[in-house]
Amino acid sequence: MSTSRSRSADRIERDIETLAGPDYTLSGTAICRYAYTDVYANTLAYFTRELEAIGFTVWQDPVGTLVASNVGRGERAFGIGSHCDSNRNGGKYDGTLGVVTALEVCRLAHEDGAGLPLRLISFLEEEGSGFGQMLLGSRIMLQRLTDTDLTEHIRDEHGVSFWDAAAAAGYEPKRWRESIRELDGLTGWVEVHIEQGRVLQDTGNRLGVVEAIAGYVHGDLRFGGRADHAGATPMDFRLDAMVPAAETIVELERVANEIGDGVVGTAGEVETSPSLINVVPGGARVSLDLRSVTGVHLDLCDRIVAFAKDRAAARGVRCEWVERQRLAPTPLDATVVGALTAAAAATGEPFRVMPSGAAHDTMCVAERVPSAMLFVPCLDGLSHTPAERAEPADAALAADVLYAAIRALAAP
Amino acid sequence: MSTSRSRSADRIERDIETLAGPDYTLSGTAICRYAYTDVYANTLAYFTRELEAIGFTVWQDPVGTLVASNVGRGERAFGIGSHCDSNRNGGKYDGTLGVVTALEVCRLAHEDGAGLPLRLISFLEEEGSGFGQMLLGSRIMLQRLTDTDLTEHIRDEHGVSFWDAAAAAGYEPKRWRESIRELDGLTGWVEVHIEQGRVLQDTGNRLGVVEAIAGYVHGDLRFGGRADHAGATPMDFRLDAMVPAAETIVELERVANEIGDGVVGTAGEVETSPSLINVVPGGARVSLDLRSVTGVHLDLCDRIVAFAKDRAAARGVRCEWVERQRLAPTPLDATVVGALTAAAAATGEPFRVMPSGAAHDTMCVAERVPSAMLFVPCLDGLSHTPAERAEPADAALAADVLYAAIRALAAP
Numbered sequence: 001m002s003t004s005r006s007r008s009a010d011r012i013e014r015d016i017e018t019l020a021g022p023d024y025t026l027s028g029t030a031i032c033r034y035a036y037t038d039v040y041a042n043t044l045a046y047f048t049r050e051l052e053a054i055g056f057t058v059w060q061d062p063v064g065t066l067v068a069s070n071v072g073r074g075e076r077a078f079g080i081g082s083h084c085d086s087n088r089n090g091g092k093y094d095g096t097l098g099v100v101t102a103l104e105v106c107r108l109a110h111e112d113g114a115g116l117p118l119r120l121i122s123f124l125e126e127e128g129s130g131f132g133q134m135l136l137g138s139r140i141m142l143q144r145l146t147d148t149d150l151t152e153h154i155r156d157e158h159g160v161s162f163w164d165a166a167a168a169a170g171y172e173p174k175r176w177r178e179s180i181r182e183l184d185g186l187t188g189w190v191e192v193h194i195e196q197g198r199v200l201q202d203t204g205n206r207l208g209v210v211e212a213i214a215g216y217v218h219g220d221l222r223f224g225g226r227a228d229h230a231g232a233t234p235m236d237f238r239l240d241a242m243v244p245a246a247e248t249i250v251e252l253e254r255v256a257n258e259i260g261d262g263v264v265g266t267a268g269e270v271e272t273s274p275s276l277i278n279v280v281p282g283g284a285r286v287s288l289d290l291r292s293v294t295g296v297h298l299d300l301c302d303r304i305v306a307f308a309k310d311r312a313a314a315r316g317v318r319c320e321w322v323e324r325q326r327l328a329p330t331p332l333d334a335t336v337v338g339a340l341t342a343a344a345a346a347t348g349e350p351f352r353v354m355p356s357g358a359a360h361d362t363m364c365v366a367e368r369v370p371s372a373m374l375f376v377p378c379l380d381g382l383s384h385t386p387a388e389r390a391e392p393a394d395a396a397l398a399a400d401v402l403y404a405a406i407r408a409l410a411a412p
Numbered sequence: 413m414s415t416s417r418s419r420s421a422d423r424i425e426r427d428i429e430t431l432a433g434p435d436y437t438l439s440g441t442a443i444c445r446y447a448y449t450d451v452y453a454n455t456l457a458y459f460t461r462e463l464e465a466i467g468f469t470v471w472q473d474p475v476g477t478l479v480a481s482n483v484g485r486g487e488r489a490f491g492i493g494s495h496c497d498s499n500r501n502g503g504k505y506d507g508t509l510g511v512v513t514a515l516e517v518c519r520l521a522h523e524d525g526a527g528l529p530l531r532l533i534s535f536l537e538e539e540g541s542g543f544g545q546m547l548l549g550s551r552i553m554l555q556r557l558t559d560t561d562l563t564e565h566i567r568d569e570h571g572v573s574f575w576d577a578a579a580a581a582g583y584e585p586k587r588w589r590e591s592i593r594e595l596d597g598l599t600g601w602v603e604v605h606i607e608q609g610r611v612l613q614d615t616g617n618r619l620g621v622v623e624a625i626a627g628y629v630h631g632d633l634r635f636g637g638r639a640d641h642a643g644a645t646p647m648d649f650r651l652d653a654m655v656p657a658a659e660t661i662v663e664l665e666r667v668a669n670e671i672g673d674g675v676v677g678t679a680g681e682v683e684t685s686p687s688l689i690n691v692v693p694g695g696a697r698v699s700l701d702l703r704s705v706t707g708v709h710l711d712l713c714d715r716i717v718a719f720a721k722d723r724a725a726a727r728g729v730r731c732e733w734v735e736r737q738r739l740a741p742t743p744l745d746a747t748v749v750g751a752l753t754a755a756a757a758a759t760g761e762p763f764r765v766m767p768s769g770a771a772h773d774t775m776c777v778a779e780r781v782p783s784a785m786l787f788v789p790c791l792d793g794l795s796h797t798p799a800e801r802a803e804p805a806d807a808a809l810a811a812d813v814l815y816a817a818i819r820a821l822a823a824p
Binding site for chain 1: 610614643645657669678681692769
């Protein structure tokens with residue numbers, strides 16, 4: 001087993017380093033790989049060659065999500081994969097490591113000779129770098145968009161619609177609804193991804209078995225007071241918008257800890273207006289990112305918005321909550337999670353069953369297919385940066401565990 | 413008296429409206445009037461004409477501060493004035509109303525015929541809009557700069573040194589140290605200025621007698637934690653730089669109220685880095701503006717910096733305090749304040765003895781000359797905006813009170 005994992009690690013490292021080369025990124029200093037660029041096409045061509053070399057048939061859905069299988073299209077198979085587009089200032093591992101590890105599972109199946117039926121999927125445009133919409137390929141596949149979204153609302157940075165860009169790249173966007181058929185016959189789905197957090201590293205684990213993906217609420221608290229001269233306005237003449245905003249930031253941490261249950265709350269963006277050292281803030285904005293896998297982040301949201309409005313009102317400051325987006329938590333499949341957990345335990349390597357705080361294409365796939373994920377540790381939790389690092393040996397362990405779990409699930 | 417004040421109000425309004433015209437500002441929507449521009453020269457020419465018309469001799473110091481007197485240069489006289497340059501997005505009243513009101517006092521003296529010796533000064537570049545340095549003309553006069561400051565450090569937005577700009581405008585910057593002589597023989601000094609706060613308006617007073625000008629400390633608290641993914645990082649794995657920053661903003665208000673004694677503390681600029689909704693703040697910056705007339709703002713500074721460092725250290729977050737600038741409080745002269753108070757009381761109009769939270773040229777003049785100030789209310793405390801408003805009738809009251817106070821001080 002160790003010899004096999006070492007060979008897997010070498011192949012995974014070769015794939016990752018190849019795809020970090022100049023043919024596969026628009027930038028000399030980061031991975032920049034977006035839908036319908038030449039470097040993205042080169043990346044799909046690389047996977048196509050590698051998969052065809054081990055006997056897989058490779059095709060694409062009507063908009064450019066890559067699919068490959070060692071059995072016929074639509075036949076029963078277990079699904080594996082991720083995405084291979086990048087963030088705007090991306091690293092080598094986010095997404096790509098998941099497709100590369102899935103490719104390695106295909107190689108293991110090929111070498112094994114047992115004919116385990118597999119289907120690899122590499123979703124188009126997960127990061128939203130090309131068209132400003134996250135999970136675009138998987139949302140298209142799950143029919144979560146409309147024709148108008150694709151022809152009008154979703155555009156690249158030059159204003160070209162997704163529809164026109166896909167057509168110009170040789171795809172058939174008018175057939176986009178057929179993409180759902182790529183899930184036909186799937187008996188299960190597992191996506192491998194870097195953790196994008198530091199829990200595995202800091203707890204000394206080499207693998208994470210993901211049992212649920214957190215839902216989230218994104219929005220802004222906007223406080224409106226009155227801008228006054230900082231020198232000429234005594235403390236008791238002020239309507240300082242930033243003070244209740246600061247109280248709310250402190251309370252957010254306190255209430256998140258009080259609720260527990262894995263809920264997280266972050267005030268990532270904070271700004272005052274007019275933002276001058278000698279002017280009392282007339283306005284303040286605090287963004288909130290609230291997440292949980294159980295739904296308690298909605299309680300956190302209610303409590304924090306109520307606290308903010310109370311504290312503001314007590315000072316004569318206005319406060320409104322403007323929600324940007326919300327996404328429900330995605331529970332993952334207990335059978336698939338159980339098979340991954342058993343396979344991980346069998347290796348003797350340290351692993352952890354955990355939630356995913358970040359969103360993934362699996363949130364869409366799980367609507368139709370029993371799904372789970374595997375996390376590989378990444379250095380200091382860094383992602384969406386060229387400083388992103390993960391160990392090929394950990395990805396090889398993930399490939400090994402995943403292959404074992406799929407075999408166990410396929411066993412009669 | 414009422415007839416005289418009504419005539420003063422009309423003249424003050426005419427002066428203010430004239431100087432808001434297109435010959436006197438670079439902008440069609442705001443007052444934009446900076447040292448050595450044509451519109452600034454036009455403004456000095458306006459005051460020169462008006463003062464010469466009532467028998468005053470008018471000259472300028474070696475860098476362009478305007479001086480006028482109805483007695484010989486250097487002879488005993490009472491000083492009055494302010495500045496007539498503007499903020500970058502200025503209104504009609506900040507500075508200019510003080511020079512216009514001083515001009516009105518000169519008119520009252522002329523009409524009175526009693527020959528009260530007066531000297532009007534309109535300081536160059538108080539706002540720092542042209543060369544980025546506040547109180548520039550009065551600091552030059554009080555010798556608070558060096559040759560190197562003027563030839564090297566102080567430059568306009570195009571990189572031209574103050575020295576070269578002054579020379580190009582026809583002045584003699586090499587003689588700048590002679591400017592101090594403009595204070596020779598002054599028996600006292602009073603500057604009239606809009607309040608730039610809302611205390612007079614909100615307390616129903618028409619005039620403020622300023623007994624001290626607050627000193628201040630300006631600086632930044634910089635917190636350094638660790639940026640992590642907001643979804644993938646549990647609460648107890650975080651080093652969020654913004655939370656201790658928020659605790660400090662709340663504590664600033666609490667301690668300022670506890671200290672009392674007119675101290676004010678403002679966190680006007682607040683920012684996080686990387687400032688993304690889904691990233692735990694790795695850095696946070698909070699600006700502090702701390703002021704008092706008694707010096708207790710230095711205690712406030714010590715207590716807040718210590719609090720910030722304690723709270724940061726308790727979470728493993730770094731915190732440093734970077735001071736930008738400090739200026740000591742300026743006590744004003746009890747005799748001049750007393751004369752203004754008596755004259756204000758004699759009018760029967762509501763007035764208030766108060767500190768100035770904002771800095772003024774009088775902070776420099778008071779080093780050499782017994783000084784005070786008079787504040788005129790301004791609408792909602794607004795200044796440094798085209799929305800700035802003050803009542804000519806209130807400025808006429810200030811002129812009346814100031815003329816009476818100077819006569820009282822000059823009486824044997």
